[in-house]
Amino acid sequence: MTARMTKSLFHTSRNQQSDPAAELAFDRLTTEIRACALCAPYLPLGPRPVLRGRPSARLLIISQAPGTRVHQTGLSFNDRSGDRLRGWLALDRETFYDETRVAIIPMGFCYPGRDGKGGDLPPRRECAPLWHARLRALLPAVELTLLAGSYAIGCYLPGSRMRSMTKAIAGWRDFPPEVFGLPHPSWRTTRWLRDNPWFENEALPELRAHVAVIVNPTPRSVPYPRR
Ligand code: SF4
Numbered sequence: 001m002t003a004r005m006t007k008s009l010f011h012t013s014r015n016q017q018s019d020p021a022a023e024l025a026f027d028r029l030t031t032e033i034r035a036c037a038l039c040a041p042y043l044p045l046g047p048r049p050v051l052r053g054r055p056s057a058r059l060l061i062i063s064q065a066p067g068t069r070v071h072q073t074g075l076s077f078n079d080r081s082g083d084r085l086r087g088w089l090a091l092d093r094e095t096f097y098d099e100t101r102v103a104i105i106p107m108g109f110c111y112p113g114r115d116g117k118g119g120d121l122p123p124r125r126e127c128a129p130l131w132h133a134r135l136r137a138l139l140p141a142v143e144l145t146l147l148a149g150s151y152a153i154g155c156y157l158p159g160s161r162m163r164s165m166t167k168a169i170a171g172w173r174d175f176p177p178e179v180f181g182l183p184h185p186s187w188r189t190t191r192w193l194r195d196n197p198w199f200e201n202e203a204l205p206e207l208r209a210h211v212a213v214i215v216n217p218t219p220r221s222v223p224y225p226r227r
Contacts, residue, residue, distance in 0.1 A: 053103025065123040071111035084185035149184030
């Protein structure tokens with residue numbers, strides 16, 4: 001996939017204002033999602049879709065799937081993964097949870113259960129094809145999409161499927177300005193961070209600067225320069 005094609009996937013109308021009709025359409029769709037029980041037979045804790053956002057959100061985080069704490073509280077990234085992600089982005093909880101600025105949609109909206117090694121199962125594969133396109137169409141102000149984890153990267157950067165997640169993220173300088181790939185910020189990533197110090201030393205400072213512009217727009221904000 002070329003950068004131009006990728007841009008067309010992610011970039012919508014810049015600085016578009018939400019309106020009552022858009023708010024209503026968004027509410028209707030999220031109500032429909034929250035009633036979804038498609039995967040009920042496979043979900044050990046039952047369906048509880050966890051997502052957030054408003055049509056005015058300029059930062060979109062596409063993540064993996066809720067863990068047990070997120071399932072229990074119904075609040076995206078309300079766990080240690082979220083603490084790490086907020087640290088990566090230099091966002092406090094107030095900003096991170098401001099739905100008018102930050103939308104969060106996982107690849108699978110419901111907690112998928114545990115695998116045999118004690119980790120979480122992959123996001124339910126039914127979920128993203130069923131809901132993502134409709135949801136993203138109702139998030140017209142998004143200017144930056146963060147792909148957190150291999151499932152989001154594999155889905156939204158198809159050119160990366162033949163590469164490892166590390167190689168995909170190591171190409172961060174070639175990401176179009178509208179998208180940035182991250183490892184999933186879970187405990188499993190601790191060793192990856194140790195083995196790939198360029199991520200925290202080089203990639204994150206640039207991402208933080210970009211995120212700061214996106215979530216704190218000025219009336220005359222200029223396009224973010226990519227090195
Ligand atoms: S994971 Fe997605 S598709 Fe499956 S029940 Fe939850 S909301 Fe529905």
